[in-house]
Amino acid sequence: MMAERTARHGEMVRQATLEAQSGMGVQSDLPPGEALFKQYCTVCHRITERLVGPPVTEMIEVYADDFNGFKQWVRKPGRKRMDYPAMTGFPQLTDEELKDLGNYIFEQ
Numbered sequence: 001m002m003a004e005r006t007a008r009h010g011e012m013v014r015q016a017t018l019e020a021q022s023g024m025g026v027q028s029d030l031p032p033g034e035a036l037f038k039q040y041c042t043v044c045h046r047i048t049e050r051l052v053g054p055p056v057t058e059m060i061e062v063y064a065d066d067f068n069g070f071k072q073w074v075r076k077p078g079r080k081r082m083d084y085p086a087m088t089g090f091p092q093l094t095d096e097e098l099k100d101l102g103n104y105i106f107e108q
């Protein structure tokens with residue numbers, strides 16, 4: 001009886017862990033840039049629609065020829081559009097991750 005309950009608990013923990021991981025974008029079937037975008041950016045950005053932040057199409061207009069500017073913004077955003085809230089920065093992203101992210105974003 002106890003053993004059975006313990007086993008069931010273990011199974012529940014395993015399931016919850018799996019769900020949390022997939023919710024955090026640890027899906028290995030996506031290209032790395034798309035996985036990062038889903039993990040960090042889709043909460044606020046869509047490809048063509050305004051959400052919390054401007055659409056990806058607008059990022060392309062601003063940064064298509066300025067990858068360094070893009071990197072700087074994502075790590076430490078400034079303040080531009082007064083009809084939007086401020087963006088939170090992602091200083092923890094590595095050069096490699098930002099490159100993957102840029103590859104995905106500028107392909108849209």
Ligand code: HEC
Binds near residue numbers: 044070086087090
């Ligand atoms: C919590 C919401 C939120 C998240 C998450 C978020 N952004 Fe933003 N983003 C914003 C807002 C709001 C603005 C507009 C800020 C402004 O113009 O002052 C913005 C603006 C931008 C811009 C335009 C900057 C410019 O100079 O015009 C880029 C590029 C951008 N975000 C990239 C990203 C990327 C890449 C991610 C994921 C790593 C991300 N954002 C995650 C809210 C967010």
